[in-house]
Amino acid sequence: MIEISNISKSYNKGAVKAVDSLDLKVNKGEIFGFLGPNGAGKTTTIKMVVGLLNPDSGSIIIDGTDIAKEPLTAKRKMGYVPDNPNLYDRLTGMEYLNFMADVYQVSADMRKERIEHYLEMFNLKGAASDLIKSYSHGMKQKTALTGALIHDPRVWILDEPMVGLDPKSAHLLKNQMREHCDRGNTVFFSTHVLEVAEKLCDRVGIIHKGKLIAIGTIDELRHGENKGSLENIFLELTEQ
């Protein structure tokens, strides 16, 4: 579903290599957790996957579509939520969702069903008519999630989706991620919370200093040289 081939990205005219020749494949029906310390290159990678940053080299294929060659088709296939979503403060939540439904050309019936479903799930019904600038971080996060999923994309790409969510919403989102993948779709998300990755992900990848240093199921990672919890594995790998 997501094929990342040999992508690199550097800043300051090559002085800082944020992502270095990264290869990664995320399969159909898979929840993939993308882990790494602060500044490892997680967000840079995700931003390249969704087309917010242009890679210096390499290619990214989303569900068979090259994001560089056919960006609009690729964007229709995915839904993305950044770690700190800045939304239009002076629109109401509902206006934002209607706007997203319009640009993704979601039919009136479908948008009604999905908006009602997510507002109910995230307990946002009472706030939908308020301006987004009055929302808390978590409410913005939930609104951004609803907007990103309104066209029922096959690939979900979420940067730190649990940050700012209350336990109930986080739990419901995790269930949704599982259900989405069980229907043959894909979720690619980054997280710092290793317990979440351990429980939820089919496979995880660990990025460190711009390079992918480990990839596999939790069991596969355990069977190598490293034993113990994901936390131990993570600490050992990233201390090198």
Added chain:
Amino acid sequence: MKPFLSFIKMQLNVNYGISALKYRFTREKEKLWEPVLVGVVILVSLLPLAAMYIGLMISMFTAGTIIGQPEMILTVSFVLAQLMILIFGLFYIMGSFYFSKDLETFVPLPLKPYEVVGGKFAVIMVNEYLTSVPILLPPIIIYGAGTGQGIIYWLKSLVLMVVAPVIPLSIAALIIVLLMRVVNLRRYKDLLAIIGGLFAITIGVGSSLLFQNVPENPEEIQNFFTSQTRIVDMIGSRFPPSIWATRGLADVGIAGWGYFLLYLAASAVLMMLLLWISNLVFYKALLAGQEVSRKRNNISKSRISRQIGRTQSPVTAIAKREWKLLMRTPLYVLNGLVSSMLGPIIVAMMLLLKNEPELAELIGSLSEPGIVPYAALACLGLMLFTSGMNLVASTALSREGQTIWIAKMLPVSAKQQVAGKLVVSYVISAIGVLTTSLIMLIFLKIPILWTVGATIVGLVGSVPMASLNLLLDVFHPKLVWNSEQEAMKQNINGGIGMLISLLVLVILGGIAVPMTIIEIPVQMVFAAIGAVAAILGVLSILALFAVAEKKYRDIEA
């Protein structure tokens, strides 16, 4: 004291982007032209005003010398500077003390309220030098050189210029701090922004009307100022510090030093009073303002369904979003809609206020058959000028700021996205054109057929202006900003965009003028302008779409 000083240092650093400038000078040398160009544009555009002010001050000094009061210009300039600082200070203080985003960071720090107030006060004071120094410096130099003052005068005036903002700004701050303790104005933030903006516009228009009323020949100037002396004295006596500053500079010996020290002491006392009162009440009002209760009731399913709209085209959706964001942001309304209508409204006001018989005669003659076509042509010029003088198109992409990631993520081509923006920018310009048409009809009494003709050509001519302005912003957007002010008013694209609009105006005028001189019928001139504007419009839209496709791809969010 050390935390206080480091707080002030940090505040100045953040507000003037000193670290960011250092970074730019050392790392991003290729972008150095930007601040330099901004500086040059500002200086050049202020030159005529400065020349006018200096001329006025010299006349006043001459008049003052004749009536034996050469120091009058010092009083006038101190009154003027302090009044401006007081008025603008009210708004600066309100914004910086109660509305700025950084307050949430400072309140939990182990700083005393007076330290936070002091730090913020220091920043505003430095800001106010931009107002006070240009007002004070010319008269101080004119008086000093004109009366042959010695070194003591120059040193004292330097000190007084540095201290000048303290008294009016402390008064402004005391008013705001005490007012905020009683009423929570934070709820009316948007309203205050509009009032502030309209106030600034009124001052601008008012001062230009005032300059118009200054007589032109030297004798009349003298009489004018002699008759105004009483007013100056009156204002001075209401605001004695300006008299103390004048006497402190103009009087010799002990009297001079006495007034000088009195001024400094008054500044110190007011400043201390402000810090003392702030220490007592600042946090109380600030924190009280943050306790906003919000009751979010779960709304019924049927109400939600009603709010869920029908499917619209992406371009319509983007245009509607742009319109809502524009009209819900007071600053954008002021610099977009209001400034687009302002030109014709000012013209109307001047026509109404300048009650001179010659003018009435002139207006009367505009509706004479021989003159009408030329009057309509001139009005077309005003229409196009008005339509090019708003900042909506030239900041359309910049305004997206940190939400640009959404634009990048949308499955909507760059062409469609800029088309949505162009529609909104064009509507704002068109409102300017239509306002001018109304003025043509109502005040200038131009026949309706000519008005309609000029309006149509004006509406066509607005197309290249709006699309070239938008093209400029798409080519070089300013996406990193912390306040709407920075996105629109402190955006270099705004100034360059106006120059581009003027260029279009010059091109269209370049067609009209020679055609008129060789006496080609004005109807033909209108047709020619319309045709060229239409061609320019099509070309600029095509260029806009082409540039947008490439630039949207290059923008990294």
